[in-house]
Amino acid sequence: MQVGHRIDLFEQAAASGFAVTDVDGDGWDDAVFLGLSDGPVLFVLGRAPYGVLDIKSSQKVADDGTVVRTLAATVQGARRILTLGSNGIVRLYGGWPLVEVATRTAAPDALAAEIGDADGDGHDDLVVLTAGQVLRYDLDSGALTGSLPISGHSALALARLDADPALEIILGGVAPGRVLDGATFATDWSYVDPFGPHVVAGRFAPDPTMRWFGLDTFYTLYRAEPWSPLWSASAHYTVTAAAAGDLDGSGDDLLLVGTLHAAMAIDPSTHQEIWQRNPVYEGVQRIAAVDLNDAGSRQVLYSSGAGSELLTLIDITSLLPSWTHQVPTGRFESVALGDVDGDGRIELVTAAQGEHFGTLAIFDAETGREKWRNQITINESAPFFLAGHDVQLLPHEGGAGMSILFAGESRSRGRATVANGVTMQAELLLPDDRDPMSVRRAARSATLDFNRDGTRDYAFATEALEDFPAGAKIYVYSGTDSRLLWESPVLGPSLATVHNLFAIPQDDGDTELVIALHDGLRAFSAASGLLTWSLGAPLDGATWIAQGVSGPEIVLFSATGGVTVYDYATRTPQRSFTLPAPLRAVAAPKGDASLLIAASNGRLLQVDGISGAVGATSEVFDSMEQPMQPLATLTRSQTSWLIAAATDHQLVRFRLDLDDRVFQGEFD
Numbered sequence: 001m002q003v004g005h006r007i008d009l010f011e012q013a014a015a016s017g018f019a020v021t022d023v024d025g026d027g028w029d030d031a032v033f034l035g036l037s038d039g040p041v042l043f044v045l046g047r048a049p050y051g052v053l054d055i056k057s058s059q060k061v062a063d064d065g066t067v068v069r070t071l072a073a074t075v076q077g078a079r080r081i082l083t084l085g086s087n088g089i090v091r092l093y094g095g096w097p098l099v100e101v102a103t104r105t106a107a108p109d110a111l112a113a114e115i116g117d118a119d120g121d122g123h124d125d126l127v128v129l130t131a132g133q134v135l136r137y138d139l140d141s142g143a144l145t146g147s148l149p150i151s152g153h154s155a156l157a158l159a160r161l162d163a164d165p166a167l168e169i170i171l172g173g174v175a176p177g178r179v180l181d182g183a184t185f186a187t188d189w190s191y192v193d194p195f196g197p198h199v200v201a202g203r204f205a206p207d208p209t210m211r212w213f214g215l216d217t218f219y220t221l222y223r224a225e226p227w228s229p230l231w232s233a234s235a236h237y238t239v240t241a242a243a244a245g246d247l248d249g250s251g252d253d254l255l256l257v258g259t260l261h262a263a264m265a266i267d268p269s270t271h272q273e274i275w276q277r278n279p280v281y282e283g284v285q286r287i288a289a290v291d292l293n294d295a296g297s298r299q300v301l302y303s304s305g306a307g308s309e310l311l312t313l314i315d316i317t318s319l320l321p322s323w324t325h326q327v328p329t330g331r332f333e334s335v336a337l338g339d340v341d342g343d344g345r346i347e348l349v350t351a352a353q354g355e356h357f358g359t360l361a362i363f364d365a366e367t368g369r370e371k372w373r374n375q376i377t378i379n380e381s382a383p384f385f386l387a388g389h390d391v392q393l394l395p396h397e398g399g400a401g402m403s404i405l406f407a408g409e410s411r412s413r414g415r416a417t418v419a420n421g422v423t424m425q426a427e428l429l430l431p432d433d434r435d436p437m438s439v440r441r442a443a444r445s446a447t448l449d450f451n452r453d454g455t456r457d458y459a460f461a462t463e464a465l466e467d468f469p470a471g472a473k474i475y476v477y478s479g480t481d482s483r484l485l486w487e488s489p490v491l492g493p494s495l496a497t498v499h500n501l502f503a504i505p506q507d508d509g510d511t512e513l514v515i516a517l518h519d520g521l522r523a524f525s526a527a528s529g530l531l532t533w534s535l536g537a538p539l540d541g542a543t544w545i546a547q548g549v550s551g552p553e554i555v556l557f558s559a560t561g562g563v564t565v566y567d568y569a570t571r572t573p574q575r576s577f578t579l580p581a582p583l584r585a586v587a588a589p590k591g592d593a594s595l596l597i598a599a600s601n602g603r604l605l606q607v608d609g610i611s612g613a614v615g616a617t618s619e620v621f622d623s624m625e626q627p628m629q630p631l632a633t634l635t636r637s638q639t640s641w642l643i644a645a646a647t648d649h650q651l652v653r654f655r656l657d658l659d660d661r662v663f664q665g666e667f668d
Contacts, residue, residue: 002618003642003653004368007058009328010037010649013310014070014286014303019081021072024096029291030056031301032081032098034067035310037649042081042098045301045311045325046292050369053292053313053323057097058650064089069113074124075102076140084113084128090142104142107135115139116158118182119146120165127169127182129156134169134180148185151175152194158182159201159210161224168224170212172199177214179227189227195220202244202253205269213255213268215239221268233271237261245289247298247316256300258284263302263314275300275319281307293322308376326373328361329354329387332646333408337365337634338393340421342400346634347371347421348644349404350651351388356411358387362421365634365642365653372424383417383426386410389443394418394456403427407442407460414440414462416477430458430477435484437475441465443495448476448503448511450486450526455479459503459513463495472498474515474524486529492517500542504552504568514554516542521554521571535571537564541585547592549574549610555596557586563612565593577612579605584629589641589656597656599629599645604654621645621652 014033023030023044030046044057064085073082073092080101081093088108094101106113110128118125124139134156136146152175161168166183177195179188195214204211204221211223211230216239220232241258247265254274255266260283264276287302292313299322300314311325330353340347345364352359362372374384384406392405401422409415414437418428431437440462450457456479464470471490478485492498500516504523511526521535521542543555545565552568561581565574585599586607593609606615630646636655643654 002621003366003655005058005621005650005652006055006363006368007035007037007041007043007650008055008325009331010035010041010043011306011310011327012036012285013043013305013325015305016067016070016083017286018288018290018301018303019070019072020288020290021079021081023079023081023098024056028293031288031290031292032070032072033286033303034061034070034083039063040067042083042093044098048367048369050364050367052369054369055325059098061093061100062089062091064091068110071113071115073115073126073139082115082126084110084126086110090126090137104137106137107133111154112156114156114158116167116182117165118158118167118169120167120183125182127156127158129153129171134171134185136182146183146185148180150178153178155195155197155199157199157201157212159212161210162188170195170199170201172196172214177222179224189224191222191227191229195222196239198239198242200242200244200255202255203246203251204244204255205252205267208251211268213242213244215242215257219255219257219266231271235259241284241287241302243287243289245298245300247289247300249298254289256287256289256302258287258302260284263287263300263312265300265316275314275316277312277314277321281309326359326376328352328359329357330359331648332630332651333389334391335630335632335644335646335651336391336393336404337632337642337644338395338402339400340393340402340404341371342396342402342422346642348632348651348653349391349393349421350646351391351406351408353389353408354387356387356409357385358408360384360386360388360406363651365644368651368653380411383419383429386415386417389441390445392445392447393421394447405445405447405458407445409441409465413438414442414460414465416442416445416458416460418458418479428479428482430460430482431475431484432482436487437462437477437484439465440473440475441495442475444498444501446501446503446513447479448513448526450476450511451478452509452527453478453480457485459501461495461498461501461515470494474501474513476513476526486526488515488524491515491522499540502542502544502554504544514544516554516556521556533571535566537566540583543586543588543596545588545591545593545609549593553593555586555588555609557583557598559583561600565609575610575612579607579612579614585631585645587631587633587643589633589635589643595658597631597633597641597643599631604643604645604656606656606658616656616658618654621647621650 019032048054048056090104092102153171153173155172169180172195177191196216198215201212237259244253313323315322388408390407394403407416416430442460444461474488476486502514539556545553564576596607604618
């Protein structure tokens with residue numbers, strides 16, 4: 001079954017706004033928003049079960065085109081999350097985890113929408129604005145209860161501006177500003193100038209009655225009774241987002257503003273900025289006042305369209321970020337499972353690609369909580385300044401925890417770092433500037449005692465960077481003094497032809513370094529450095545089985561689903577079978593032929609490695625574009641395994657439990 005997943009790689013965070021409500025009933029507010037990651041994803045940011053702020057839910061939802069608004073609602077007495085798509089579909093989500101519970105139909109091509117008791121009948125309405133009309137829908141039934149033709153308006157806000165029970169509908173845009181009665185759609189007030197593309201209503205000091213701001217490159221405060229503007233000020237930059245928020249519990253709202261360059265809070269009573277954060281990359285998309293930590297005073301949460309920090313939470317006491325969501329630099333290239341810090345819990349270690357610099361991160365494998373991440377830096381000599389292509393976990397002999405090998409590149413230089421998983425301090429950096437691997441990208445790796453000195457050495461598959469001589473080669477470095485021990489001949493045109501490295505101890509004390517290439521296997525002796533044997537067979541990946549049917553075996557597979565198992569000693573085929581295509585990865589979690597785990601067509605498959613029969617299958621968890629899928633397994637007991645997979649957009653964690661029964665159709 002799926003233990004959990006993380007979708008960290010996304011964009012367009014909260015472009016349709018934040019819906020702030022307690023969706024899981026834990027007593028703390030959550031911020032629900034949509035993002036894009038191979039389609040729309042509904043995220044929930046809030047206090048996670050492990051006690052810290054995190055994105056605690058992320059699930060793919062139906063694609064309704066551009067989602068105009070994401071709103072918190074109460075429908076027929078139940079707490080719901082509402083989304084309105086450009087296709088006019090209204091979706092309601094409820095329960096925990098959130099699931100779609102109902103759909104409605106509204107006007108397509110909406111420009112804005114808000115929820116409130118617009119007609120004053122005691123029940124909330126959904127008010128929708130299009131280019132040609134403003135419409136009111138009963139939220140409980142979904143029925144259209146009123147509409148009015150309009151033009152030139154693109155923004156709306158709801159507020160109680162007079163004594164009658166109906167709310168007013170404030171319309172902003174390029175046309176002259178208008179205020180409508182929410183029940184009759186009669187015009188309460190029309191202003192000579194536009195309110196601008198953003199309108200925000202709130203209790204803005206020093207008057208306790210509701211007022212509203214219109215914002216563009218200026219922001220102007222308006223009032224009712226008498227209808228009039230009160231004051232204006234320059235926003236200095238074009239406003240991209242605005243909201244009202246009581247940040248100190250006084251009952252007075254501040255004006256929260258986002259621009260292309262900054263996020264800020266403005267005190268309407270003094271007309272002064274009381275807080276500003278620069279720089280904001282790619283502009284502020286949405287901004288909101290929240291209390292996600294139950295701190296008594298609210299925080300400011302804002303999103304950016306792109307950049308390394310898509311979400312930022314500002315603590316109003318310190319005026320500093322208390323939480324950010326840092327987007328990985330690219331898709332995860334490698335995953336590994338193990339108790340790296342020696343705390344008795346299993347960690348998921350990952351490495352992501354990037355241009356010169358990549359995300360390296362460690363997560364709790366059970367809960368998904370992030371435990372460590374390399375920091376963004378411009379210091380190229382920093383040990384974790386690298387774009388990772390491979391991760392290996394290396395047990396500490398006689399001690400708790402593990403060492404972690406990250407291999408990849410660092411600004412046009414090959415780079416590998418060995419870190420102590422307990423302290424996350426670098427133990428070894430490879431290579432130095434004079435070494436030939438310094439101008440090559442490192443990817444696949446293996447460890448072995450190459451020179452028989454009792455110390456672990458490191459082998460890397462590499463390819464040339466930039467204009468240096470091309471070709472894939474293997475380099476082996478000493479774990480004692482980092483010197484180059486061995487260099488292979490050119491094995492192929494690029495790293496794309498090198499799929500795996502295996503270090504296989506031999507009975508005579510030698511070690512064979514077996515390289516799985518696109519056209520077969522080649523083995524080199526560590527003792528002599530010479531080629532000892534080769535096997536011609538086209539393949540897209542390979543897996544080592546220490547205990548095969550009659551000895552060690554190597555599994556070769558193709559993306560089209562073909563699997564052939566070879567006896568390691570004789571290099572003769574023992575059996576073959578076909579699995580569903582596209583086949584992206586094969587692992588042997590038990591180390592024997594009785595159980596294989598295959599990643600195929602967005603699912604994990606339990607496969608009998610002798611007969612090729614498929615047993616349990618997981619649910620579909622992602623589409624795959626990359627040719628091979630990072631996959632890691634860890635034995636929890638004789639009948640239970642933890643499995644981690646990386647896709648183009650997410651990290652997924654599964655548990656496979658088997659007993660004497662035969663499971664079919666699900667991991668359980």
